[in-house]
Structure formats: structure tokens, C-alpha cells
Amino acid sequence: MDISNAIARYLNDVVFSEWSITGCLKFLAEKDIWVTSQKREEIMNEFKRQTEMTSTHQSLIQKARNKAAKLSSSAEWVFQFAEVTAFFDRMDKEANERLLNVKTSLYESAVKVQVMGDKLVTLCPEPSTTDDQKRHEFVQEDQNGEKTIETLIRKKHPSSGGCYEAKLIP
Numbered sequence: 013m014d015i016s017n018a019i020a021r022y023l024n025d026v027v028f029s030e031w032s033i034t035g036c037l038k039f040l041a042e043k044d045i046w047v048t049s050q051k052r053e054e055i056m057n058e059f060k061r062q063t064e065m066t067s068t069h070q071s072l073i074q075k076a077r078n079k080a081a082k083l084s085s086s087a088e089w090v091f092q093f094a095e096v097t098a099f100f101d102r103m104d105k106e107a108n109e110r111l112l113n114v115k116t117s118l119y120e121s122a123v124k125v126q127v128m129g130d131k132l133v134t135l136c137p138e139p140s141t142t143d144d145q146k147r148h149e150f151v152q153e154d155q156n157g158e159k160t161i162e163t164l165i166r167k168k169h170p171s172s173g174g175c176y177e178a179k180l181i182p
Contacts, residue, residue: 023063023066023080026039033059033083033096047099048104052100060087064080
């Protein structure tokens with residue numbers, strides 16, 4: 013779900029008396045939208061756009077339209093509040109932790125690569141039957157200390173037939 017659809021869904025699903033910028037930000041975070049400082053401006057602009065549209069929607073009661081208009085006109089001001097800034101800081105920290113976990117998982121993953129000639133045929137994330145020491149030796153053979161898949165696929169595993177194995181070790 014993108015930011016625009018998520019904000020529209022928030023305004024549709026939440027009772028208008030409970031609409032708020034912080035409530036919308038929490039809703040976005042719960043829907044796994046990457047709410048980070050990098051997207052702060054985009055989120056604010058989209059929130060303003062959606063609430064402006066909502067404020068003119070004739071199928072809503074007047075109180076809901078008034079609330080949407082008030083939120084739209086105060087959005088830039090509210091996005092400067094310490095509470096909103098703290099929320100974005102917390103989301104930035106969580107995003108960095110998730111990214112670090114993904115990178116760590118990637119580096120700890122064993123991969124099986126099959127090459128025919130100079131072309132990569134398959135890359136499988138299946139666990140290897142080779143012990144960690146063998147894979148570690150393949151990685152350490154790289155002269156430059158670079159642990160790229162291109163370098164690693166050149167190291168043929170003796171018992172793998174046409175397959176190569178590698179484990180990226182940080």
C-alpha cells in the first residue's frame with residue numbers, strides 16, 4: 013500500500029472525531045508504510061492533499077468536512093511539533109534496525125550458485141551440506157578482501173559438480 017492510499021484509508025476507516033496527524037502517522041506505521049524522516053515532506057503534502065479533498069466531499073457531514081479543513085490548514089505547523097519529530101526519530105531508528113537485520117541476514121546466508129561458461133544459471137538460498145569452515149576458506153581466498161558474488165562464484169566447490177558455494181562473512 014502506498015502513502016496516498018494509506019492516508020485515504022485512514023480517513024475512511026477512522027471516525028472523523030479521532031482524526032489527527034499523529035494518529036495518521038501511527039496508522040501508516042501499522043500498515044508497514046516506511047514512515048521515515050526522508051518521507052516526512054511527502055507524507056505531510058499527501059496528508060494535506062487528502063484532507064483538502066475530504067473537506068470538500070459533499071457526502072460527509074459538515075463536522076467531518078470542517079475537521080478535515082482544520083487538519084489540512086494546520087498540517088505544516090503540526091508536523092513541526094516535538095511529538096511528531098520524536099515519532100519520526102523513532103521510526104528512523106526502527107528502519108535502521110530493520111535494515112541492519114536484513115544486511116546481517118544477507119551476510120550470514122549461504123548461497124548455491126550454478127554457472128555455465130560465464131553465465132549465472134541459478135542462485136539458490138538453500139542451506140549447504142558443506143561445513144562453515146570450507147565456505148569460510150573460499151571467502152578468505154579473495155586477494156583484495158572484497159567479498160562479491162562475482163569473486164565467489166569463481167571458487168568451484170570440489171563436490172558440487174557444476175555448482176559453486178559461497179557464504180558471505182562480515
